[in-house]
Structure formats: structure tokens, C-alpha cells
């Protein structure tokens with residue numbers, strides 16, 4: 099299913115050239131392409147902590163449960179970006195449980211699992227474009243809550259996600275390897291209620307450096323939520 103067409107810039111050394119792209123849903127039989135693209139982007143990352151990758155088996159399993167993958171293809175029909183969205187239902191991986199979402203709302207959770215953009219095509223807002231492409235689909239399917247995890251050290255992804263209106267509701271270690279609950283990766287859990295139209299009223303606000311995880315955890319435990327990211331000072335505004 100085609101979602102959008104457009105033009106984007108490709109960087110190759112000092113040169114920038116314009117190329118058409120197509121955004122569309124990925125088919126089950128294209129998953130191998132998605133996994134090798136994921137591994138290619140991951141291998142190039144200097145900080146591997148920011149991206150939790152999954153296997154082909156996990157992805158196919160998730161697709162069979164209804165997950166959607168929105169892909170962006172260049173004019174050579176090569177995959178240059180994708181966004182993976184899953185529907186965790188009542189399973190333990192439902193991030194709604196991490197932010198104490200009421201039990202009856204858990205089935206309305208859509209999870210923004212990960213977005214990857216080819217390094218040569220970054221700077222074209224593809225993370226935001228795939229987000230905008232996803233919203234009508236999710237609304238049509240009846241989902242109400244968007245949830246995602248982002249590393250506190252992934253400035254670009256955090257900025258794009260908060261500018262899309264998701265707010266920080268928790269900060270904890272996720273994706274533990276086994277019983278040791280302290281060996282996970284630090285992640286913010288962000289949430290957006292697609293049906294909420296009211297602006298949040300607040301009486302207190304604090305701005306905290308992103309790297310100060312302890313203060314942010316204390317604030318969240320005290321009922322604050324993170325609403326805005328300042329990239330220059332690398333800090334987050336929390337309100338209550």
C-alpha cells in the first residue's frame with residue numbers, strides 16, 4: 099500500500115542530489131531486506147547502546163501478530179529507511195505497563211519499535227515523515243496510545259519523537275538479557291494519547307541535563323513528565 103511520494107536529498111561526500119522516494123508498507127516477503135538494512139545501520143553506529151536490534155525470526159513473528167513496517171524506497175527501489183510498529187496486546191512487552199496505563203487501555207497500545215534511516219539520507223526528516231504516515235493507519239485500526247522507548251543518549255531520535263508530541267513518562271533499564279535486572283539499556287518511555295486534545299496545565303517546571311538520569315528518575319517518581327528537549331544545552335524540561 100503506497101502512503102506517500104516525494105523528493106529527498108542524498109548526500110555523497112560534498113555533493114547533494116535530489117531523488118524521488120516512495121513510502122509504502124513492507125510485505126512479509128521483504129523482511130530479509132529489512133533485517134539486512136537494520137544490521138547495516140547498526141554496524142555503522144558508534145554507540146551500539148542506542149539501538150536494540152531484533153532477529154529475522156522476531157520480526158516475522160511480530161508481523162504475523164499484525165505489526166506494520168513502513169518502508170521508504172529510493173528510485174532504484176532500495177530500502178533507505180523504515181519504521182517498525184507493533185501491537186503488543188496484553189503481553190508483557192506492552193510499554194503501557196511501564197507507565198501504569200489502565201488495564202482496559204492496554205489493547206489500544208501501538209508501539210513505535212524503531213526507525214532507521216540510511217546515513218546518506220539523514221536530514222530529510224524521514225523519521226518524522228514515517229511518523230506522519232503511520233498516524234492515519236493507526237487511528238483507522240482503532241489504536242489510541244503511542245508508546246516508544248528511546249535512549250537518553252539518542253539526541254536526534256529523542257528530538258524527533260518529542261516534537262511529534264510524545265512525552266517522557268518513565269526512565270528505566272529495558273531489554274535485560276536475563277534475571278539480572280540491572281544489565282539492561284537505559285531508556286525513556288514516551289507516550290502520546292491520540293485522543294487527548296487538552297494542553298497539560300502545570301504549576302512547576304524544572305530543566306535537567308539529559309545525562310543526569312538520577313534527577314530525572316526522581317522527578318518522574320514525583321509525578322513530573324518530560325515535555326521538551328533542548329538540543330543545544332542537551333537538557334529536558336519537566337513539568338508537574
Ligand SMILES: CC(C)(COP(=O)(O)OP(=O)(O)OC[C@H]1O[C@@H](n2cnc3c(N)ncnc32)[C@H](O)[C@@H]1OP(=O)(O)O)[C@@H](O)C(=O)NCCC(=O)NCCS
Nearest residue numbers: 149211212213214215219220221222223224225226254255
Ligand atoms: C534517528 C534517525 C532515524 C534520524 O534520522 P532522520 O529522520 O534522517 O533525522 P533528521 O532528518 O531529523 O535530522 C536532523 C538533523 O540531524 C542530523 N542527524 C540525524 N541523525 C543523525 C545521526 N545519527 N548522526 C549525526 N547527525 C544526524 C541530520 O543530518 C540533520 O542535520 P541537518 O539539519 O544539518 O541536515 C537516524 O539518525 C538513525 O537512523 N539513527 C540510527 C538508528 C536509531 O538510532 N534509531 C532511533 C532509535 S529506534
